[in-house]
Amino acid sequence: MMPRLFFDRDAAGQQHLTIDGEQGHHFARVLRVRPGEQAAMVFNGSAYLAEVESVDSKAGTVAVRILQSLPPHEPAARVYLVQGLAKGDKVEDIVQRCTEVGVAGVLVCATARSVVQLDERKAAAKIDRWRRIAAEAASQSQRDVIPSVDFAGTGSQVTQWLERLQPDLLLLLDEDETATGLKHALHNPGGRQAGLAGRPPVIAIAVGPEGGWDETERMRFRDEFQAVSVSLGPRILRTQTAGQTALSAILYEYGELGGESGCRP
């Protein structure tokens, strides 16, 4: 499979680009790319087919030529995951799978019932690792954007993250008997989504850790962000299965998982 590389810069209107700095060094001296090699290169969310023109391995720079635009691979509907910190390598697995399926970003948060505790040093190392996994999965699954991955150590950090995001709809996945069905919640959105009018939605899904959210956390989601408790049906999903399942269903609902139009864009 053709490599897919992400750059934090614009390429609009340019035909020739020089890659320098850390990435130039990486391509020229670590990957040892050669003139004539092709790769998908993604500049600030826009993907192009590009060809290496010349390599200066001493300077650590690579000159590339843009050959053509590539069709967009990102869903218009932006679905974010708020994931309660879970044990072992579950979060790694969740970040990887949800990136493939098309998550816009993930907030991992310490919760009252999380078994694992992360101090500041450990959290920083974990965030680095989760971001690396998201970047690799974004490349492999041929996305145009690397999903954001953040960590909230406290409830007020969760609140801040959601205040910045301003989701149209916050869905609290719930085994609670009173929860409404996911389809019903998407077809009959209340709250902020009432003003949505024709633009693709921004939706956040909150998935608790193994033991679920506690009552204080639920209340905060409901009081501050009008969270809707939704059920994925009568079968009980583990925390590492729930997010991907809900994400898949929501992207399907909005035609982002092989839609009505038939062919790939």
Place this chain on the structure above:
Amino acid sequence: MMPRLFFDRDAAGQQHLTIDGEQGHHFARVLRVRPGEQAAMVFNGSAYLAEVESVDSKAGTVAVRILQSLPPHEPAARVYLVQGLAKGDKVEDIVQRCTEVGVAGVLVCATARSVVQLDERKAAAKIDRWRRIAAEAASQSQRDVIPSVDFAGTGSQVTQWLERLQPDLLLLLDEDETATGLKHALHNPGGRQAGLAGRPPVIAIAVGPEGGWDETERMRFRDEFQAVSVSLGPRILRTQTAGQTALSAILYEYGELGGESGCRP
């Protein structure tokens, strides 16, 4: 969480039952259940809340009393997975996750591009292991049925399995540019599903191994079962992500993943 136990027998109309044989032995002598303990007990697909009345640990029998019926947890739409044999413990993971989400059965099949080869002895051990994983996941996720897990070592065994199943629709997950979108395929079914008329569908999803299906395999699915090549959109999913994603979308489409009716049944 209350234990959930599966029995290969009927309980319709009965209030008192004696569990003997291997399961009686297991409950009486291994789990050492005690009078008064409650469990969800599933008899041939129907779940009940039951209470242990007495235990004869010498004879290995347990007498139970049915307290009440439990609401059904099975999707009416039956979605099966035909999964190309993949490396490592991927199939284990696929069986576990798809069981939680609600798969009706899984056929793991040796394919032209499968890296792993299973001789008869190894295959038998693997099938045992996959079935054990399905049973455990069915219990944990509170299903009423343990999904079937089978293995096909040859193409003609795949054909036989599909001939027995007679799916209304066989969906071949495909990265092919000509594939139709999943939603389009479900909303405009051709072939056998034309005669579906009001009953819940039987759908099979075919997911290739890491290297995908080869042309002979694709042709067989198309020629013998009118398989429809479908795309899950422009992002490329790994074999261990694709099945669960498609299953989630299809069950959602048919209202089986938290539907319009709102509350859990």
